[in-house]
Amino acid sequence: MSNHDKQHITPYSMYVIVWLGLLALTTITVTVAGISLGKITIFIALAIAAIKSALVINIFMHIKFEEAIFKVFLLVSGMTLLVIFVLTFVDFTYR
Amino acid sequence: MANGTIALNGKSFYEEGTTKAKSGIFAWILSTDHKRIGLMYLTAIAFFFSVAVIIGIFMRLELISPGKTIMEAQTYNSLFTLHGVIMIFLFIIPGIPAVFGNFFLPLQIGAKDVAFPRLNLLSFWIYIIGAIFVLVSLVLPGGPIDTGWTFYIPYSVRTGSNVSLAIFAAFILGFSSILTGLNFVTTVHRMRAPGMGWFKMPLFVWSTYATAWIQIIATPVIGITILLVIIERFFGVGIFDPALGGDPILYQHMFWIYSHPAVYIMILPAMGVVSEIIPTFSRRTIFGYRAIAMSSLAIAFVGYLVWAHHMFTSGMSDMARIIFSLLTFIVALPSGVKVFNWVATMYKGSIDPKPPFLWVMAFIFLFSIGGLTGLVLGSLATDIHLHDTYFVVAHFHYVMFGGTGTIFFAALYYWFPKMFGKMYNIRVANIGVALFFIAFNMLYFPKFILGYMGMPRRYYDYLPEFSGWQLVSTIGSWLMLIALTIVIWNIVYSIFHGKKSTQNPWGGVTLEWHTTSPPPLENFEEIPIVTHEPYDFSQLEEMKNE
Amino acid sequence: MSSIENTLETNSHRHRDDVGAKMGMWLFLFTEVLLFGGMFLVYAVYRFQYPEQFHLAGMELNTTIGTINTIILLTSSLTVAMAITALQKGNKFLSTVLLSLTIVFALVFMVNKYFEWSAKINHGIYPGSKELLEKQNGEILFFGLYYIMTGLHAFHIVIGIILLSVILAFIIRDKIVSNDLVKLENTGLYWHLVDLIWIFLFPLFYLIQ
Numbered sequence: 053m054s055n056h057d058k059q060h061i062t063p064y065s066m067y068v069i070v071w072l073g074l075l076a077l078t079t080i081t082v083t084v085a086g087i088s089l090g091k092i093t094i095f096i097a098l099a100i101a102a103i104k105s106a107l108v109i110n111i112f113m114h115i116k117f118e119e120a121i122f123k124v125f126l127l128v129s130g131m132t133l134l135v136i137f138v139l140t141f142v143d144f145t146y147r
Numbered sequence: 148m149a150n151g152t153i154a155l156n157g158k159s160f161y162e163e164g165t166t167k168a169k170s171g172i173f174a175w176i177l178s179t180d181h182k183r184i185g186l187m188y189l190t191a192i193a194f195f196f197s198v199a200v201i202i203g204i205f206m207r208l209e210l211i212s213p214g215k216t217i218m219e220a221q222t223y224n225s226l227f228t229l230h231g232v233i234m235i236f237l238f239i240i241p242g243i244p245a246v247f248g249n250f251f252l253p254l255q256i257g258a259k260d261v262a263f264p265r266l267n268l269l270s271f272w273i274y275i276i277g278a279i280f281v282l283v284s285l286v287l288p289g290g291p292i293d294t295g296w297t298f299y300i301p302y303s304v305r306t307g308s309n310v311s312l313a314i315f316a317a318f319i320l321g322f323s324s325i326l327t328g329l330n331f332v333t334t335v336h337r338m339r340a341p342g343m344g345w346f347k348m349p350l351f352v353w354s355t356y357a358t359a360w361i362q363i364i365a366t367p368v369i370g371i372t373i374l375l376v377i378i379e380r381f382f383g384v385g386i387f388d389p390a391l392g393g394d395p396i397l398y399q400h401m402f403w404i405y406s407h408p409a410v411y412i413m414i415l416p417a418m419g420v421v422s423e424i425i426p427t428f429s430r431r432t433i434f435g436y437r438a439i440a441m442s443s444l445a446i447a448f449v450g451y452l453v454w455a456h457h458m459f460t461s462g463m464s465d466m467a468r469i470i471f472s473l474l475t476f477i478v479a480l481p482s483g484v485k486v487f488n489w490v491a492t493m494y495k496g497s498i499d500p501k502p503p504f505l506w507v508m509a510f511i512f513l514f515s516i517g518g519l520t521g522l523v524l525g526s527l528a529t530d531i532h533l534h535d536t537y538f539v540v541a542h543f544h545y546v547m548f549g550g551t552g553t554i555f556f557a558a559l560y561y562w563f564p565k566m567f568g569k570m571y572n573i574r575v576a577n578i579g580v581a582l583f584f585i586a587f588n589m590l591y592f593p594k595f596i597l598g599y600m601g602m603p604r605r606y607y608d609y610l611p612e613f614s615g616w617q618l619v620s621t622i623g624s625w626l627m628l629i630a631l632t633i634v635i636w637n638i639v640y641s642i643f644h645g646k647k648s649t650q651n652p653w654g655g656v657t658l659e660w661h662t663t664s665p666p667p668l669e670n671f672e673e674i675p676i677v678t679h680e681p682y683d684f685s686q687l688e689e690m691k692n693e
Numbered sequence: 694m695s696s697i698e699n700t701l702e703t704n705s706h707r708h709r710d711d712v713g714a715k716m717g718m719w720l721f722l723f724t725e726v727l728l729f730g731g732m733f734l735v736y737a738v739y740r741f742q743y744p745e746q747f748h749l750a751g752m753e754l755n756t757t758i759g760t761i762n763t764i765i766l767l768t769s770s771l772t773v774a775m776a777i778t779a780l781q782k783g784n785k786f787l788s789t790v791l792l793s794l795t796i797v798f799a800l801v802f803m804v805n806k807y808f809e810w811s812a813k814i815n816h817g818i819y820p821g822s823k824e825l826l827e828k829q830n831g832e833i834l835f836f837g838l839y840y841i842m843t844g845l846h847a848f849h850i851v852i853g854i855i856l857l858s859v860i861l862a863f864i865i866r867d868k869i870v871s872n873d874l875v876k877l878e879n880t881g882l883y884w885h886l887v888d889l890i891w892i893f894l895f896p897l898f899y900l901i902q
Contacts, residue, residue, distance in 0.1 A: 064778055097896035140404075364727055368730075391830055397738050
């Protein structure tokens with residue numbers, strides 16, 4: 053693996069567009085919270101948070117443009133956290 | 148094939164350092180040389196190991212007969228807590244990675260140091276600070292922590308002993324572990340010598356790499372758990388207070404989500420060392436290299452999935468108990484792969500029964516007993532009977548002490564000539580291993596019997612029916628003290644007075660044996676270029692010319 | 694170039710390895726993810742056990758302040774990201790302006806947090822208070838989690854402010870320049886993580902009605 057002499061420069065416009073997207077998603081999530089949707093509200097809120105995170109991680113944190121290994125690392129860590137949640141809830145949901 | 152021969156300027160890393168100071172204490176405590184850092188860890192770890200051993204001796208002395216023998220119950224509670232805290236957080240978890248990982252990871256991949264040498268030094272200093280916090284917690288008013296090393300709530304929130312200070316020490320030590328982990332992962336990814344692809348790396352590197360991932364991902368969970376206990380003690384938020392809705396089982400989940408992977412932090416590096424020693428002393432390439440490499444990753448991953456087998460009697464749901472028991476049986480498989488491959492390596496090999504090999508033989512026996520009794524505990528029905536008894540105590544001493552501890556000594560005896568440029572007394576070493584093995588089984592095997600008979604753990608007093616085996620175990624502890632003294636004394640004496648060693652006394656072929664004993668500051672005279680397969684002993688002829 | 698000669702150019706003996714530095718930073722960020730992840734696990738379990746009481750307690754939090762703080766942090770992520778682009782393009786002045794803006798946003802966030810916490814504390818809602826202890830367990834746990842999680846998050850914001858300030862000083866003194874800016878990138882990564890944590894904290898505490 054060699055260092056790239058030419059680093060990838062993210063244009064200002066891409067950052068601004070992502071930012072606008074994040075603001076839009078924030079607006080949606082706040083509005084949805086005002087509507088009483090019962091149990092699925094939390095899932096919608098978390099789904100929107102996940103989309104926002106994906107934007108921040110890929111563009112702001114640049115992982116979309118980094119070597120593949122970074123994405124592998126992220127996947128491994130994410131999977132581990134997910135597994136921890138799932139297995140813990142196996143206990144609490146079956147009490 | 149590395150071309151390095153005698154160091155160009157003939158200086159070892161003892162004579163040439165990274166600090167402005169050329170000698171004296173500042174040449175060591177400010178050094179960013181991974182080899183010096185490894186040796187500093189060795190010194191500190193040896194000290195704390197000794198302290199914890201002495202505590203164990205006193206515990207066994209109290210338990211030689213029922214009733215009070217030499218101390219009050221409260222003292223006993225603090226002693227077993229400290230024995231656990233020091234052994235686990237100051238000896239076994241840092242243990243092999245901090246000493247041998249630091250010293251040998253760069254050497255084995257042909258690098259001149261780790262990816263972040265200054266961070267490495269910081270890791271060491273954080274370790275020392277954590278250790279100081281432990282020591283301070285012993286003497287401040289309130290008395291030493293008495294919760295057991297697992298500091299379960301609600302007792303850990305309610306007891307007046309110095310819980311916050313002691314567990315904050317563990318929090319600090321966690322940082323040391325995390326930083327070492329991220330240093331090692333980056334080092335393996337970024338600093339391998341030309342030609343050293345992933346599947347040319349020594350198996351010790353594979354296991355250190357897998358361990359480093361566990362250090363990174365698991366440690367923060369105990370970090371937050373510790374913070375929450377401290378916050379609960381100071382502010383009474385309720386998270387870990389059952390009276391306010393706090394759930395003790397949730398605490399146990401969080402504690403073991405780290406502490407189970409932690410045992411793989413303890414054993415994986417040891418297994419890596421075994422994979423180094425067996426080929427060398429069988430003069431045969433390792434059987435199933437890829438299987439062993441992959442099994443390290445498998446153990447690291449599956450190790451995250453089994454934590455609640457420590458909680459079968461806690462009040463968890465039945466569904467959880469079944470699932471965790473199943474997962475526990477699965478995690479035994481990759482370890483089995485390793486043991487079979489090690490044995491297959493020795494088959495038709497040319498065995499050289501030097502001390503490192505003898506330590507490994509002891510390991511295979513002791514770790515197998517430990518591992519198999521783990522299955523007894525992992526099985527729900529038997530665990531109900533055996534949980535919180537001496538059976539558990541015996542099991543984990545067999546795997547942690549008989550496993551990792553034994554290999555810590557094996558690694559010391561294997562890499563001693565490389566680290567110090569000297570050789571120790573082989574006969575004394577052999578006596579040491581033999582005595583250790585006998586003492587170990589005398590000290591710990593009775594505990595399986597006692598546990599099966601119903602003797603609970605962490606108990607200061609016991610019924611007369613347990614006296615016989617308790618006595619045997621205590622006598623075993625005295626034998627162990629003698630054995631450890633011989634084992635450690637041989638090393639310490641030989642560091643200063645041992646005969647000078649050759650570059651490669653055992654005939655190893657991994658890169659560390661291609662450089663001088665001890666190595667120069669930057670490890671190699673020239674960047675090694677790797678062309679051989681790992682554990683290819685046909686190199687030995689070429690290496691004689693180095 | 695043969696592959697061996699090629700690999701002789703690799704990083705094992707280079708003095709500077711930007712990819713390695715970034716890798717180390719990402720690995721550190723994973724530890725933060727797991728640290729907060731543990732906290733989110735506690736939240737998830739207790740919310741699962743006390744759903745109505747969490748809703749009840751959540752109504753006491755001010756959604757407006759929470760939303761404003763969300764927008765502030767999202768914008769601060771924008772400015773720090775643009776600061777990197779600016780420096781990469783050689784525009785040191787713009788970079789320092791954007792970085793300074795990031796710090797300003799962070800400080801505003803902290804000020805908002807101060808007012809938010811003060812208001813709560815003045816109403817007698819804080820760990821161990823008489824008012825709080827009179828509530829049901831689920832509500833007590835909600836506020837315990839609120840203080841701990843936003844507190845831990847705020848602690849990370851303070852660290853971020855310090856880091857950003859140090860990096861700003863480095864840029865001004867040309868210790869970080871357009872062809873050697875991995876320290877800035879790594880600081881940016883840390884800052885985005887702080888933003889990410891808030892992205893999850895926000896709906897879980899402020900949008901729970």
